[in-house]
Amino acid sequence: MRIAFMGTPDFAVPTLDAIHAAGHDIAAVYSQPPRPAGRGKGMKPSPVQARAEALGIPVRTPMSLRDPDEQTTFVALNLDVAVVAAYGLILPQPILDAPNHGCLNVHGSILPRWRGAAPIQRAILAGDERTGITIMGMERGLDTGPMFLVRETPIGRKTAGELTADLAILGAVMMVEALSRLDQIQPVPQPEKGVTYAAKIEKQEARLDFCASAEAAERQVRAFNPHPGAFFEHGGERIKLLAADPVSGSGEPGTVLDDQLTIACGTAALAPALVQRAGRGAMTPAELLRGFAIPRGSLLQ
Known part of the structure; x- marks a missing residue:
């Protein structure tokens, strides 16, 4: 399939690697722009950008996707699907609508629990016994889209770093599976009960x-x-x-x-x-x- 991958932190890198290894045509990788880092405050690319460049995949790092020129460029990629994993930028409707099969997101919780920016940390803080990955179709609402695949895993005494690493691998496996069965999976709406929001960590x-x-x-x-x-x-x-x-x-x-x-x-x-x-x-x-x-x-x- 012809894919655009959209992600920024370490959490997203296993999914990029997995869809690349599966032989998909990754037309472009989108990641947040490089940020100042280290004592010298030099500009450091995101983990996803660094990995994509190592794989020889073209990378785009727009500050926003609201610019009409950026949207035109995205539409011109003629995508089957966009794969999103912790990208960190809002996807406007023209971006959501551009791929033939829409945009699929790797979300680090069992939706509808912990929609939002920090689902892994919030699950630990709340004392949840289990969390997981949801592969969901993206729409304008905050993590409200239909669910393609859901898998659970125990939290135990894991730190956020350990749990993030585990979920990143699980999400990568699930995304490859979802892409391979995209014409067979019937996505289901999220339950109306049990919605919680994972606010950004301050x-x-x-x-x-x-x-x-x-x-x-x-x-x-x-x-x-x-x-x-x-x-x-x-x-x-x-x-x-x-x-x-x-x-x-x-x-x-x-x-x-x-x-x-x-x-x-x-x-x-x-x-x-x-x-x-x-x-x-x-x-x-x-x-x-x-x-x-x-x-x-x-x-x-």
Whole structure:
């Protein structure tokens, strides 16, 4: 099939690789424009752009698809279908209508739960036991289109980074399957009940809420690993928690209970397993405390 692929982050790369390996004719790859990165703030292409260029596929990086010239260029590709995976730009109606079979999206949740920008993090924060991938047809609404394929997977104790990697591979397999059966699959409308929205993650959400239960704080740690990183502040420095476990313990929320950096929460306590100071690598709490004192009884913010 003649395809345009539209995606930006690492999550989208396995799907690009999979449809390329399946022998589809990828007429063009669309990705968000390069962004400043690193200390020198040089312009860095997205993971999808870098991978597409390595595969020798033409790449377009428009700031928007609302420009009539961009829409004309897209229509002229004469596509069978557009495959979308975490592209990050709104697709106007002329773009949605251009391919013969429309636009198919790899969405990281079991729709209609967690429509929107951050379905993986929101599922972890909410304590969901399972999530998955939905291959859906795109329309003007926010992730409201009909479902072609749905597969589930357990969340367990995975971080957002681990779960994203797993779902990226699952989504790639499912998209290749959907394309191979496009004339056979009968898409079904999403259920009207069970709709939730996965709002974009704001940086302030990553501050650990020790007034909540230890289980909720531990979900924060996993949901914000690797980005933006759940954190607390002490002595004017921000400390990230990369891994932690709920344990027994009690005290004023945010209070350090012992010499191992166990922290009291609204219910029970949180025992950090892996932490990180600004500009440093990951370390154990024991390694942290050897160079950065956080005495028992300290109240963390």
